[in-house]
Amino acid sequence: MKLATLKKGGRDGTLVVVSRDLSLALEVPRIAATLQAALDDWAHAAPLLAEQYRALNGGLAEGAFAFDPAQCASPLPRAYQWADGSAYLNHVELVRRARGAEVPATFYQDPLMYQGGSDAFIGPRDDIRAREAWGVDFEAEVAVITGDVAQGSPAPACAGAIRLVLLVNDVSLRALIPEELAKGFGFFQSKPASSFSPVAVTPDELGEAWQDNKLHLPLTVTLSCEPFGCPDAGVDMAFDFSQLIAHIAKTRDVAAGSIVGSGTVSNRQGGLNGAPVHKGGVGFACIAELRMLETIETGSPRTRFMHDGDTVRIEAFGADGQSVFGAIENRLSALP
């Protein structure tokens, strides 16, 4: 089934069931007022929501109305956890190669993750409010929303706790990153509010596109309507979502409603660390990677980060050509 959250009814918005083709929505206040409430009591809520989903797809849901992604908040407008991995090692390799450094061997055995802010996500169609000088970049990623996971759960048990799949724009302020990471405690100001796809989808809904705890679909990324990349999220993901969740759960319980990200989707494309779209490659899911490739090839980056008014669009299309999660569209509204 497909779920979304409308920007009405309070800080957590209003949960709606969305039809498979994203044309219709239905409020379900008798089942759960918010997505977090549904996740808190998933065993009870999920079958009831699935029933409404079937009715909606069959044209039998009373009270259904046209679904408008522009009215959506992120599926969880605020969450108790946003933990983002870096599972596509091509991204890491590019960063390191651009500055002439090696990737540590441990990166291939143990997931790299950071804890992100989760108290106030922007919506799928909201503006990014940041200064151009901060080096505003997007990162197109896949994420999952979990149920409860007990401390110490191994990866196979964690796979069973994957409730929903969605897309993310993990907004990154590149100019703030070097100084922040040099302080040794990880990202903070350099990772402002992320945004998520309008629709979150259960794994069963994805059919063959969900295998081995990975999403096997390309992410279509455009920057101000120009193609920027379409790397396949099922390719070159070194750690699947069950392994990322197990990484979190090693030393603590993980609570229902935790959002776990894949890191920037990035394909090696024959071991060359990728190629841009204008050279016939699948391109990239963030500007930084293209700039790193440019640095490796010519000694310096050419492509600029986002300017005021630039819009990034992130979407995934199923085998039937339909948008699976709806599109993230974030415009940079530059601060003075």
Add this chain to the structure above:
Amino acid sequence: MKLATLKKGGRDGTLVVVSRDLSLALEVPRIAATLQAALDDWAHAAPLLAEQYRALNGGLAEGAFAFDPAQCASPLPRAYQWADGSAYLNHVELVRRARGAEVPATFYQDPLMYQGGSDAFIGPRDDIRAREAWGVDFEAEVAVITGDVAQGSPAPACAGAIRLVLLVNDVSLRALIPEELAKGFGFFQSKPASSFSPVAVTPDELGEAWQDNKLHLPLTVTLSCEPFGCPDAGVDMAFDFSQLIAHIAKTRDVAAGSIVGSGTVSNRQGGLNGAPVHKGGVGFACIAELRMLETIETGSPRTRFMHDGDTVRIEAFGADGQSVFGAIENRLSALP
């Protein structure tokens, strides 16, 4: 006023108003079922809660019952944000001196903060579940819970968003830290679930102990009933809570219910990086600092990290000798 959360009624527990002397509690379902609900609508809820607080202190609250900290969850059993600073630079200086390194100059101008996990805190009297080999340590800290803060708010505006003050035990797994920080993305597995004092207190309730956005009280720390430290939280705090909140808000909005920590309270005690209790000093608020001092003085640490069954107790007493926030008491229940 003083507020706490009982472990009943669901994932967010049940909000109670607690009397000044911590002897009585009162449920307030008509005002707010949970602390997060009160914070979401503070302008409305706070005056009503304050009215109940006055009645409770005056012995006039119908339905009051004996307050038992052992029945408490952390005031926010799960939160949308836990951002921890490192505002007592003596802690940082000790770490660096122990390994012969300098403290970067920027550390004195710009707060160091990390994003912690906030989806499943342990309660003030819950066990820490971890392996001894992970190097289990406590960190006694002060924290505040905020209201909404708009992106870009300067420190004075952030001061006005401080809703509640409480104590924290920021549990740290010292043996996991070096490898994790070496990966460059900050703490993750090395910072498991923190616990908070049973009671959270409004700044006005603290009287003279709350000045300049700092708590001016010693934190009394014992390890298995032995005095370990009593550093003053009002001394050597390089960045006050308004500055820490402003640091978070630089690039994003901060939502009501965000918890912001001070970092391990640590006093310089005459510029010597402190002295242990058994040498007449005020001691330390974490084992690591004592070990670092031992390393500086003798070349290697002598004091061990927590062993199975060890209990850390963290408390603050007011000028009247009464416990202000109740005591955190976490026992290590070692995993095999």
